[in-house]
Amino acid sequence: xxxxxxHPSTLSVxxxxxxxxxxxxxxSASNYFPWYKQELxxxxxxxxxxxxxxxxxxxxxxxxxxxKTAKHFSLHITETQPEDxxxxxxxxxxxxxxxxxxxxxxxxxxx
Amino acid sequence: xxxxxxxxxxxxxxxxxxxxxxxxxxxxHRSVSWYQQTPGQGLQFLFEYxxxxxxxxxxxxxxxxxRQFSNSRSEMNVSTxxxxxxxxxxxxxxxxxxxxxxxxxxxxxxxxxx
Numbered sequence: 001x002x003x004x005x006x007h008p009s010t011l012s013v014x015x016x017x018x019x020x021x022x023x024x025x026x027x028s029a030s031n032y033f034p035w036y037k038q039e040l041x042x043x044x045x046x047x048x049x050x051x052x053x054x055x056x057x058x059x060x061x062x063x064x065x066x067x068k069t070a071k072h073f074s075l076h077i078t079e080t081q082p083e084d085x086x087x088x089x090x091x092x093x094x095x096x097x098x099x100x101x102x103x104x105x106x107x108x109x110x111x
Numbered sequence: 112x113x114x115x116x117x118x119x120x121x122x123x124x125x126x127x128x129x130x131x132x133x134x135x136x137x138x139x140h141r142s143v144s145w146y147q148q149t150p151g152q153g154l155q156f157l158f159e160y161x162x163x164x165x166x167x168x169x170x171x172x173x174x175x176x177x178r179q180f181s182n183s184r185s186e187m188n189v190s191t192x193x194x195x196x197x198x199x200x201x202x203x204x205x206x207x208x209x210x211x212x213x214x215x216x217x218x219x220x221x222x223x224x225x
Contacts (some may be wrong), residue, residue: 001170006153030196034213034214036216041219043201043216043218043219044154044201046213051215065151089153089154091154091225098144098156098158098159098166098167098168098169099144099156099214100156101146101153101154101155101156102153103151103152103153104153104154
């Protein structure tokens with residue numbers, strides 16, 4: 001089955017700086033890669049996703065890149081704000097396989 | 112549209128007991144997945160149900176089981192509870208499955224085993 005590794009486990013940045021979280025996956029059949037944000041005490045919510053036919057996708061301050069050959073994808077947050085502080089999860093799945101999640105990255109944005 | 116709901120929200124059980132958790136998906140969603148969340152372990156996939164059939168299963172012992180009803184509501188059962196089963200159990204629904212469709216998570220059921 002799919003195995004997803006996520007790094008770093010914790011990340012602390014100053015407000016205004018950029019944050020990058022990286023994930024690798026093992027199953028070359030995976031073709032859907034979402035990112036979820038989970039604030040303290042709340043449920044995970046999708047913030048951006050990318051499919052295997054696209055190498056990059058951007059939504060305002062958030063972007064995701066995908067390298068299918070190397071089987072890794074990354075989340076980029078620019079101009080970070082304190083409200084970006086949360087746990088971020090990457091996931092990989094597709095082709096009716098289950099969605100496997102990374103272990104999460106706790107991002108802290110210091111004002 | 113109402114979101115994903117889970118009941119109960121909190122539960123305290125004793126080792127050896129069994130527990131049943133319930134998840135009602137968003138109307139029209141046919142897929143329900145279950146995850147176990149513990150500190151430092153992220154979201155561990157339990158199983159996915161689609162149209163009343165278990166489509167995928169994670170690496171959990173047979174004590175963990177589930178089912179889905181014709182109205183897409185799903186239940187998860189854990190028998191012979193162990194202390195290590197204490198966790199937040201999240202369900203997520205999606206339109207047609209985990210393959211390329213956004214999953215909407217419920218608020219979770221926090222299970223404490225004493």
